[in-house]
Amino acid sequence: MNILLTISFSSIASGIHHWLVSTIPNELLAKSIEMVIVGICLLLFLVPLCFILGYMERKVAGFMQMRYGPNRVGPYGSLQIVADTVKLVMKEGLTPTGSDKFLFNLAPVIMVVTCMLVLAPIAFAKDFQIWDINIGVLYVSAISSLAVIGILMAGWSSYNKYSLLGAMRSGAQIVSYELSVGLSLISIVILTGSLKMSDIVMSQETGWWIIRGHIPVIISFVIFVIASTAEINRAPFDLAEAEQELTAGFHTEYAGMKFAMFLLAEYINLFIVSAIAATLFLGGWMPFHIGHWEAFNHIMDFVPSSLWFLGKTFFIIFIIMQFRWTFPRLRVDQLLTLEWKYLLPISMVNTILVTVMAIMGWHF
Amino acid sequence: MSLLGEDIVTEEGEFVINIGPQHPSTHGVLHLKVWLDGETIKKVQPHLGYIHRSIEKMSESLSYRNFIYATSRMDYLSAHINNQACALCVEKGLQIEAPPRAQMIRVILAELTRLASHQLWWGCTGLDLGAVSPFFYAFREREAILEIMEETCGARLTQNFCVPGGIMTDIHPNFQKRTNDVLKQIKSKFQEYDDVLTGNVIFENRNKNVGFLSAEDAISFGCTGPMARGSGVSCDVRKWFPYDGYDKVQFDEVLGKEGDCFSRYMVRMHEMKQSVSIIEQLIDNIPEGDFQAKTKMVLKLPKGEFYQRVETARGELGVFIVSDGAASPYRIKYRSPNFSNLSALDHIARGYKIGDLVAIMSTIDLIIPDVDR
Numbered sequence: 255m256n257i258l259l260t261i262s263f264s265s266i267a268s269g270i271h272h273w274l275v276s277t278i279p280n281e282l283l284a285k286s287i288e289m290v291i292v293g294i295c296l297l298l299f300l301v302p303l304c305f306i307l308g309y310m311e312r313k314v315a316g317f318m319q320m321r322y323g324p325n326r327v328g329p330y331g332s333l334q335i336v337a338d339t340v341k342l343v344m345k346e347g348l349t350p351t352g353s354d355k356f357l358f359n360l361a362p363v364i365m366v367v368t369c370m371l372v373l374a375p376i377a378f379a380k381d382f383q384i385w386d387i388n389i390g391v392l393y394v395s396a397i398s399s400l401a402v403i404g405i406l407m408a409g410w411s412s413y414n415k416y417s418l419l420g421a422m423r424s425g426a427q428i429v430s431y432e433l434s435v436g437l438s439l440i441s442i443v444i445l446t447g448s449l450k451m452s453d454i455v456m457s458q459e460t461g462w463w464i465i466r467g468h469i470p471v472i473i474s475f476v477i478f479v480i481a482s483t484a485e486i487n488r489a490p491f492d493l494a495e496a497e498q499e500l501t502a503g504f505h506t507e508y509a510g511m512k513f514a515m516f517l518l519a520e521y522i523n524l525f526i527v528s529a530i531a532a533t534l535f536l537g538g539w540m541p542f543h544i545g546h547w548e549a550f551n552h553i554m555d556f557v558p559s560s561l562w563f564l565g566k567t568f569f570i571i572f573i574i575m576q577f578r579w580t581f582p583r584l585r586v587d588q589l590l591t592l593e594w595k596y597l598l599p600i601s602m603v604n605t606i607l608v609t610v611m612a613i614m615g616w617h618f
Numbered sequence: 619m620s621l622l623g624e625d626i627v628t629e630e631g632e633f634v635i636n637i638g639p640q641h642p643s644t645h646g647v648l649h650l651k652v653w654l655d656g657e658t659i660k661k662v663q664p665h666l667g668y669i670h671r672s673i674e675k676m677s678e679s680l681s682y683r684n685f686i687y688a689t690s691r692m693d694y695l696s697a698h699i700n701n702q703a704c705a706l707c708v709e710k711g712l713q714i715e716a717p718p719r720a721q722m723i724r725v726i727l728a729e730l731t732r733l734a735s736h737q738l739w740w741g742c743t744g745l746d747l748g749a750v751s752p753f754f755y756a757f758r759e760r761e762a763i764l765e766i767m768e769e770t771c772g773a774r775l776t777q778n779f780c781v782p783g784g785i786m787t788d789i790h791p792n793f794q795k796r797t798n799d800v801l802k803q804i805k806s807k808f809q810e811y812d813d814v815l816t817g818n819v820i821f822e823n824r825n826k827n828v829g830f831l832s833a834e835d836a837i838s839f840g841c842t843g844p845m846a847r848g849s850g851v852s853c854d855v856r857k858w859f860p861y862d863g864y865d866k867v868q869f870d871e872v873l874g875k876e877g878d879c880f881s882r883y884m885v886r887m888h889e890m891k892q893s894v895s896i897i898e899q900l901i902d903n904i905p906e907g908d909f910q911a912k913t914k915m916v917l918k919l920p921k922g923e924f925y926q927r928v929e930t931a932r933g934e935l936g937v938f939i940v941s942d943g944a945a946s947p948y949r950i951k952y953r954s955p956n957f958s959n960l961s962a963l964d965h966i967a968r969g970y971k972i973g974d975l976v977a978i979m980s981t982i983d984l985i986i987p988d989v990d991r
Contacts, residue, residue: 319754415635419657419972489748490820498643498746499972580814582821583748585973586657 267382292384296370300522307521308335310568311575318579342517345510350413353507357411362508362515364404369522371397375451376529379539379560383452390451391443394530395436398485401523402428405487405494408516409504420503423586424494427484430593431491434481437601438474441608442534445471445617455538460545462537466617470607475535477601482527483574484589486520490581493589524571532566539563632660639668643746643976646986650963650975657971662964670990677950682708682782682917685947690776692954693988695735696930698771699728701780706861707926707937708782709911711919717908720784721862726797726900727767727779728862728928729893733804734763735931736890739983743883744815746980747824752814759807762800766793782917784910797901801894808891816887825880829966829978832877839965840958843933844889845982848874848882855929869896882981916945932956932983956988 271288278284309324309332316323324331349355375390377383387393402425409421443449445467446457457463463471484491495503505516532538539559543551584592611617633654638644647668653661673692677685686704690697702724709715716724741756764774770790771777779786815821836846846853854871856864872888874881919941927936933955940949959982966982967975 315750319751320758321754415633419635423657492748493973496748496973498748498976501642579751581749582744582815582818582824583973584820585824585971587971588820588823 296373296384300370300373300518303525304518304521305335305339307524307571308338308517310571311578314572314575315579318576339514342514343511347510347512348507350507352413354411354413357407358507359512361404361408361411362512362519364407365401365519366515366522368397368400368404369519369526372526373522376526377451377455377533377538378563379558382539382560386450386452389449391439391449391454391534394526395432395439398523398526399428399432401519404519405504408508409494412504412507414507416500416502417504417506420494420496420500420506423496424487424504426586427487427491427493427589430590431481431484431597434477434593434597434601435485437598437605438478438481439530439534441467441471441474441605444605444608444612451533451538454534455540458537458540459543461543462535462540464535467608468611468617470604470611471535471617473604474601474608475531477597477604478531478535479570479573481593481597482531483577484593486523486527488520488524488574489578490583491589492578492583493586496583498583524574525567528567528570528574529563531570532563536566536570537562538566637975643979644986645742645979645984648960648984648986648989652972652975654972657973659967659970659972659975662967662975664960664963666990668990669987671987673991674950674952678947681946682919685950686780686782687776687778689952690778691987692952692991693930693932693935693956693985694775695738695985696731696932696935697775698724698731698767698777698779699928699930700935701778702728702862703926703928703930703935703937705780705782706928707924707939708917708919710926711922711924711939711941712782712913712917714783714911714913716784716862716911718863718905719907720909720911722900722904723785723789723909724780724862725864725867726897726904727771727777729896730763730766730797731777732931733890733893733897734760734767736886736893737763739886739931739980740811740815743980744821746976747821749815749818749821752811755807755810755814759800759804762803766796766800769793769796781910783913784908786910788909789904794901794904797897801897801901804890805894808887811887816883822880824973824977825878825883825981827878828970828974829879829882829981830877831962831966835962835965836877839962841933841962842955842958843929843931844872844882844885845933845959845962847872848885848981849877850875853934855927855934859927861926861928867896867899879977879981886983918943918945919947927953930955932985932988933959952991954988954991956985960984960989 270291274284274288275281278287312334313323324334327334327337349358372394374385375383375387375393405424406421409417442454442463445463446454448454448457464475487494495505500506505513508516539562541551541554541557541559541562543554635652635654636649637652638649639647644650649665649668651663651665652659671691673688677688680688686701689700689704692700737756737760741753744750744752767777768774770793771779831841831845831849833849833851836849836851842853850873852871852873857871869892872885872892874885919939921941921943924939924941925936927934934953935955936953938951938953939947942948963978963982967978970978
């Protein structure tokens with residue numbers, strides 16, 4: 255079973271690569287075709303993923319609110335989200351008069367493209383990674399901050415006062431919370447000594463960082479979850495779209511497919527932050543290993559690595575979804591207070607602690 | 619210059635937005651014009667009239683038995699208490715009194731109405747501040763109360779159970795047992811309410827030190843009900859001007875101190891407990907007897923002016939009837955609690971953020987059909 259899995263991903267991918275390079279003489283053309291194939295595979299992965307997350311969100315909400323959630327379309331309501339997507343696609347994509355039409359139509363595209371770019375260095379399973387770039391963590395934090403451009407663009411070009419307020423809020427919010435996210439990522443980079451995603455996963459072969467790294471890593475894990483919830487604009491930090499204050503915030507004027515793209519981006523972002531948290535703190539696809547207990551580790555290896563990765567990711571997604579259905583929303587000044595007065599100083603001190611711990615070798 | 623056609627930014631550099639008439643947090647068709655400086659509120663101007671149905675004028679052509687039913691549509695969450703106010707006012711004019719059994723059932727139903735109304739408010743407060751789940755927990759208990767209403771009154775929301783001289787029919791045989799069950803359920807859930815919202819740090823921060831209303835201002839704006847009591851003004855009509863036997867039950871008037879949103883919130887939370895205790899005192903002691911006093915077929919009030927006030931879930935409702943001796947009132951005027959409470963909104967909200975405006979509105983607990991009538 256283990257052997258089968260190692261065959262499946264890496265060797266199929268390299269087989270296709272070698273076949274393309276050998277059959278097509280022009281190297282540039284071969285690489286372009288390869289990229290298109292990767293892009294199609296990514297889309298084929300993302301759309302069902304968003305269906306699953308949408309369905310999961312509704313079921314979690316139903317579970318927390320003493321109701322069933324969707325249960326009419328398809329078995330256990332599983333096709334409800336498909337029906338909703340069809341509805342969104344069929345709807346007229348309105349562009350308001352007075353809006354900046356170019357930016358208005360560009361904004362949802364930017365949102366989706368940026369979050370798809372971030373997926374590149376994430377290791378979905380053993381040897382299954384689109385692009386194992388050597389500055390993986392830096393790449394992720396750099397590209398994910400581009401999303402704010404999409405939101406600002408949407409808010410500005412909509413020619414709507416609510417949208418503008420929502421966009422301005424999210425600008426301040428995302429820029430602030432980026433710092434805490436970055437600092438908590440750095441704590442793992444310090445411990446690993448590498449920015450490369452595969453190195454970070456491999457460094458957790460004798461135990462995940464959240465276990466090996468004592469309290470400082472747990473602190474940075476908690477900060478990462480809080481700050482990244484804020485960065486992807488999810489409740490209780492959903493000030494950019496604060497329904498009760500700004501109706502729908504920056505995407506008030508969007509309808510149909512353009513709105514669906516914002517929704518798609520929201521769910522992909524949710525998956526990405528959970529995947530990064532799982533990779534950095536919970537070992538990514540690395541099975542649950544304890545030190546040098548060879549027999550135990552070997553038993554754990556029988557569970558496929560993709561299952562480990564998805565299990566951890568969906569565990570964090572479940573936690574973030576519970577936030578949304580539990581907490582009230584923060585006010586805009588409280589949101590910034592939380593970041594600048596609490597999370598950022600704590601992360602700074604924590605970074606020093608992690609550094610000392612790494613130098614002295616106090617971690618397991 | 620038209621109301622909506624003004625420029626986005628005024629000459630002073632203020633940003634003007636229209637919240638409502640269709641907006642998720644105005645709980646109806648309230649239209650607020652808000653002048654903003656960044657996120658800070660400079661001025662709030664409520665515009666009314668989107669749901670004006672001229673209930674007062676309409677009542678002038680209805681008989682004294684019929685005009686009561688229109689009042690269910692004013693403050694629809696306190697429909698029974700509105701009916702009670704009108705029935706009491708007509709009774710005052712006719713110089714009759716409802717039999718003790720009818721009075722007691724009226725009070726029990728009024729307190730159940732208050733409980734249901736406060737529960738809806740509690741759910742909506744959570745919803746306004748972005749917590750969706752409390753809404754469903756609140757509706758669980760509210761639904762149980764509405765089922766009692768349905769069984770006894772035949773309607774869930776607009777009960778129309780009070781008639782001049784008593785109540786329309788006798789209570790359902792299951793009424794007492796069912797009410798006791800519901801009380802037990804509600805009492806066991808108070809802790810859950812506190813766990814979900816009251817004790818939540820985010821919720822406390824959103825409500826504490828927000829939306830101050832001093833006792834003097836509360837009086838001068840004519841605020842009543844939990845809103846004035848949150849500022850420490852003792853104004854419970856049930857205590858000061860008891861009606862329908864409220865003087866015979868033991869209950870405390872809940873008073874807040876600070877006058878901010880959180881103190882208004884706590885007043886309502888404690889009021890729910892007081893309502894439960896009032897119903898508990900009465901539910902097993904309903905006296906036997908008639909449920910309606912004997913009245914003529916056509917009611918005619920003597921010439922004169924009659925005023926009756928009651929405490930609805932939102933404050934003091936006054937019914938003022940001018941009679942010229944005919945079978946329908948010459949003039950009717952309702953002093954609705956929400957209208958006065960809304961008038962304080964501009965004063966409270968100035969200087970706070972947009973998010974605070976939502977919190978303030980939800981603790982004022984506005985019902986727009988009651989403002990417009």
